[in-house]
Amino acid sequence: MTVAPERARIYEGSRIPARVPTILEVSQELRDTGDILEVNFGPNHPSTHGVLRLVIELHGETVVGLQAVIGYLHTGFEKNMEQKTWWKAITYAPRIDYVSFQNNELVFVLAIEKLLGIEVPRKATWMRMLLAELNRLHSHLVWLGTSGLELGAISMFWYCFRERETILDLFELVTGYRMHTRYFQAGGLAEDIPRGFYPECRKFVESMPAAIEQYEGLVDQNQIWIERTRGVGLLSAQDALALGQSGPVLRASGVDWDVRRDEPYLAYDQVDFDVVVYPHGDVYDRYRVRMDEMRESTKIIAQCLDRLEDMEGEAWIADDRKVVLPPREELHTSMESLIHHFKIVTEGYRVPEGEVYVAIESPRGELGCYVISDGGPKPWRVKFRAPSFVALEATATCLRESLIADMIAIVGSLDTVMGEVDR
Amino acid sequence: MTDRAWDQVPGHVSTTEAFGETTIVVERDALVDACTYLRDEEGFNFLSDVSAADYLGWGKAGVSGYIGTPAGRNLNDPMTQGYQRLPEAKPKRFAMNYHLLALYRGSARRLRLRVWLDNAESVPSVVGVWPTADWHEREAWDMMGVPVEGHPNLARILMDDDWEGHPLRKDYPIGGEPVRFSNAE
Numbered sequence: 001m002t003v004a005p006e007r008a009r010i011y012e013g014s015r016i017p018a019r020v021p022t023i024l025e026v027s028q029e030l031r032d033t034g035d036i037l038e039v040n041f042g043p044n045h046p047s048t049h050g051v052l053r054l055v056i057e058l059h060g061e062t063v064v065g066l067q068a069v070i071g072y073l074h075t076g077f078e079k080n081m082e083q084k085t086w087w088k089a090i091t092y093a094p095r096i097d098y099v100s101f102q103n104n105e106l107v108f109v110l111a112i113e114k115l116l117g118i119e120v121p122r123k124a125t126w127m128r129m130l131l132a133e134l135n136r137l138h139s140h141l142v143w144l145g146t147s148g149l150e151l152g153a154i155s156m157f158w159y160c161f162r163e164r165e166t167i168l169d170l171f172e173l174v175t176g177y178r179m180h181t182r183y184f185q186a187g188g189l190a191e192d193i194p195r196g197f198y199p200e201c202r203k204f205v206e207s208m209p210a211a212i213e214q215y216e217g218l219v220d221q222n223q224i225w226i227e228r229t230r231g232v233g234l235l236s237a238q239d240a241l242a243l244g245q246s247g248p249v250l251r252a253s254g255v256d257w258d259v260r261r262d263e264p265y266l267a268y269d270q271v272d273f274d275v276v277v278y279p280h281g282d283v284y285d286r287y288r289v290r291m292d293e294m295r296e297s298t299k300i301i302a303q304c305l306d307r308l309e310d311m312e313g314e315a316w317i318a319d320d321r322k323v324v325l326p327p328r329e330e331l332h333t334s335m336e337s338l339i340h341h342f343k344i345v346t347e348g349y350r351v352p353e354g355e356v357y358v359a360i361e362s363p364r365g366e367l368g369c370y371v372i373s374d375g376g377p378k379p380w381r382v383k384f385r386a387p388s389f390v391a392l393e394a395t396a397t398c399l400r401e402s403l404i405a406d407m408i409a410i411v412g413s414l415d416t417v418m419g420e421v422d423r
Numbered sequence: 424m425t426d427r428a429w430d431q432v433p434g435h436v437s438t439t440e441a442f443g444e445t446t447i448v449v450e451r452d453a454l455v456d457a458c459t460y461l462r463d464e465e466g467f468n469f470l471s472d473v474s475a476a477d478y479l480g481w482g483k484a485g486v487s488g489y490i491g492t493p494a495g496r497n498l499n500d501p502m503t504q505g506y507q508r509l510p511e512a513k514p515k516r517f518a519m520n521y522h523l524l525a526l527y528r529g530s531a532r533r534l535r536l537r538v539w540l541d542n543a544e545s546v547p548s549v550v551g552v553w554p555t556a557d558w559h560e561r562e563a564w565d566m567m568g569v570p571v572e573g574h575p576n577l578a579r580i581l582m583d584d585d586w587e588g589h590p591l592r593k594d595y596p597i598g599g600e601p602v603r604f605s606n607a608e
Binding site: 242256370389393 | 441442444446468469470471472474476477482510511520522524526527528529530531535550553554555557558566575576579580581582583590591595597
């Protein structure tokens with residue numbers, strides 16, 4: 001069965017390339033002019049956010065042919081996770097996307113918990129939400145800093161990394177690590193929240209709105225920034241849906257959709273925040289969406305702090321000895337605790353047979369985790385629906401008829417992390 | 424949505440509900456029709472993900488010694504990494520799962536569409552229904568070796584173009600890359 005050509009055309013006015021949706025092909029007519037220059041961009045290039053390779057064909061300054069080549073960072077995470085017990089596989093999840101590590105960790109832990117049917121204490125739920133939003137801020141700051149850098153706004157990088165540093169310090173305060181924190185366990189959190197965290201985090205929340213205004217002050221009225229981003233890298237709402245785009249890229253194309261609001265997980269239905277939508281589908285709107293999202297995240301963090309401060313002394317992890325490690329101090333006095341500890345560490349816990357698909361809103365969009373369990377101590381199959389992977393599918397559509405100089409801005413605006421693309 | 428409605432899907436084989444998720448299995452030959460029906464009639468306008476799964480060796484690890492194997496309790500191998508009960512057998516070796524989403528403001532409906540496949544049995548491409556399937560199907564071919572029929576550009580995507588084998592298959596060994604030079608020779 002082949003794809004019917006009339007079906008291959010999605011709708012009128014689509015910019016999606018016709019034969020292969022992810023490849024921009026040069027027409028034979030244009031190729032016959034002999035005026036086409038093929039340029040290999042990457043995989044090792046400072047503005048490719050890692051190791052993305054783009055093979056582009058130029059007609060003058062205009063991009064007429066494009067193919068994205070990925071796989072240079074393929075590490076086999078999914079295969080590795082099949083070899084580890086559930087407990088140990090959690091360690092792999094944050095390393096897949098090294099900029100939004102906690103969201104990746106969260107989606108995998110949520111999938112395990114869905115299979116286990118385990119109840120998570122409310123303190124853990126709110127803390128997870130707080131850390132996920134801090135992580136969103138972290139990810140957007142890294143995006144803004146590096147994308148600004150690529151477009152010549154060098155000072156942006158220093159300002160963004162100033163706040164990023166504060167966030168990493170907060171992570172270190174809570175989890176002991178700056179990145180790849182592995183703080184979420186099936187059933188709750190690995191450790192209680194340290195006392196000093198709340199005042200430090202509150203200080204950060206109070207300083208963040210001023211910092212965001214400072215970033216906007218640097219570029220918002222900047223003629224160069226506006227000229228380089230407005231009307232560049234267009235993606236219509238229908239094209240974005242057809243290409244599976246999600247997160248800020250989708251919302252910048254005018255689609256009002258956010259997993260946090262429309263399919264709430266954790267306690268997102270109990271916090272007050274707005275979903276940011278912009279209509280034009282260009283690089284500027286993607287920038288605007290992320291800036292406003294940072295403000296919304298700050299609002300959510302403040303609400304989480306209010307709730308968490310009332311939960312002082314509550315349990316941070318479920319009391320289920322078949323899944324959760326017993327408290328450390330019990331190991332010296334209780335034989336049963338020692339046995340449970342030994343069994344969970346050496347052999348892992350068993351997860352009931354079944355399969356689930358869990359989706360959350362990561363900073364880059366819908367992050368899905370499809371997990372199959374055969375009832376044994378190791379996952380049978382783990383598949384991540386990486387939003388960066390899908391975002392790169394839109395390169396050919398966004399770059400259509402654009403200038404080579406805009407390529408950097410467009411690829412940057414899709415906010416891809418190559419670790420997640422190649423997994 | 425009641426179960427009855429899913430019977431209308433072309434090529435419908437079965438519907439299962441588990442963990443609050445709906446899975447419908449369709450016949451391989453009717454996949455494109457089923458996808459088109461679900462997109463146009465049921466409003467599943469968004470393809471989240473395509474995941475292939477390999478069930479080779481499913482349920483072969485033996486029951487855990489702690490609970491008792493079919494042959495009896497093995498005292499020399501207590502609590503091996505086996506099952507407490509054998510998982511249900513699967514009809515064929517490979518499954519292609521299409522995670523669909525009906526994306527409208529304020530509501531989210533998800534559905535898993537599945538096709539069972541034998542080794543080297545091809546699956547029709549759904550790129551014509553959802554263009555985003557392009558890379559997902561290439562990944563399924565590259566990682567699992569599921570041939571996709573009618574795909575406009577079925578090339579490897581994550582591995583090298585000249586790579587041999589499909590790494591996520593259960594019979595693909597860990598550390599299985601060829602060693603071109605070694606000290607042993």
